[in-house]
Amino acid sequence: MADSEVAPGDGIHPGDPVKVDRYTAGARINHWITAASLVLLAISGLALFHPSLFFLTALFGGGSWTRVIHPWLGVILFFGFFGLFLRFWKLNLWKREDGTWMAKIRDVIAGHDENLPELGKYNAGQKMVFWSMSALILVLITSGIVIWDQYFGPYFTVTQKRVAVLVHAGAAVAAICVWIVHVYAAIWVRGTISAMTRGQVTGGWAWRHHRKWLRDLVTRH
């Protein structure tokens, strides 16, 4: 089915409750490598961003080690996220029902999922997190290379580095904000986190939040 909401590895297991496979082991490992590097990047980056947070450099073995490690973590994040991008980009393409969902953002915030359109594997909020993270990580790795003096220092002018350091800080703040939205949504919408820990969600969760995806799974089953 060309327009299917089902990704490779998704599956359904009838029972009480119904269990639905949402993420493969590969996707989960990929996600958690990316997640760990992003958290460490945020901590080490914030340590160098504001003096009141400089004490966080102690977690990395001091200021110099923080400066050394941070860009390498960035490389891990870039390739980690690139893996996630290849896995998830297709089902994150914008669909007509995403506009409807956005128009009913009040119902979303209030948790009135019954008033929302039936959705595929991802809702518009998740898609926005996905695309904004994709863009921000691209900006972060690019600007990060410009200020990675140890290896790329001679290739850029001081003015380019000043622009890069400002862009890097701004993009990092935005990425941390998007990350908070991502984590908060996973906590607020109960039953979500098991998708990334065990790979499964309950049928009821899929019915409530991603009914089109569930229907496609049942049809294919």
Place this chain on the structure above:
Amino acid sequence: MYPPLPNPTVTPSAPKLSDKNLMRRSASTVPQGESMQQVAKLIDTSKCIGCKACQTACLEWNNLREEVGVNAGSYTNPHDLTTASWTLMRFTEWVNPETQDLEWLIRKDGCMHCADPGCLKACPSPGAIVQYTNGIVDFVKDNCIGCGYCVKGCPFNIPRISKAEGKAYKCSLCSDRVAVGQGPACAKACPTQAIVFGPKEDMKKHAEGRIKDLKSRGYKNAGLYDPPGVGGTHVMYVLHHADKPQIYAGLPNNPVISPLVEVWKGAVKYAGLAAIGAVAALGFLHHAVSGPNRVSREDEEAAKRLAEGKS
């Protein structure tokens, strides 16, 4: 002639520069230190003969070794400031458009010791850059993390980062010598008094005399380089062509801390943390108001019916 500083006494005395004399400390605050007389180094480009005694004295006093380089067609050697060469004579061959004379401009480059130091503003590591109340801006190696932010903050392109050590280096204005009542090694070594050191007000007065002399010799644009864009500097130049500092190997006409750096270390620093805090607070608030979004028993039943109806 400005009288050279006398040699020090041989009886030990307590250093005059210490943490008690700090005016600013990078990425941290310090109580206003005990005030001291403002000092300055005055470099008279019109008296410089390009002998490089200052460069040698700098290496000697600071126990630095410069690598043997190559000739790139200029007397400027090495080609740029390095982690070992904290000062560098920059040679420019300039044809004066008014007289068609070839003028050999020699400028001793190095840290200007800005009153408003961009390096210190940009530095993220507490105490890696300090400014003393006498005007000296100094790098504290033990606190330096080698991030290179000082390079971005500096309007004069002075600090250099050592690849081997991961530390930033620049002229200290011989803070260790000044601490015991001496002047910088370069000033001590200069055979023509092109470099003099003393209280900043004295240096300005001395410069006035030099400028008057230069004007009487036909250098009508002779003047003092003490750029106000960085609050003035504690290394000043007497230039024969003070109307065009840029002809002296790119000395900035009106140096200021880059607005990009000002925004990065100003608004962005506070707005960034505020934005992160606000988004996190909104999350807590939302959860407190609307509670968790739970899957109901009916949702599970519906899923079960859907799954069984088809399978």
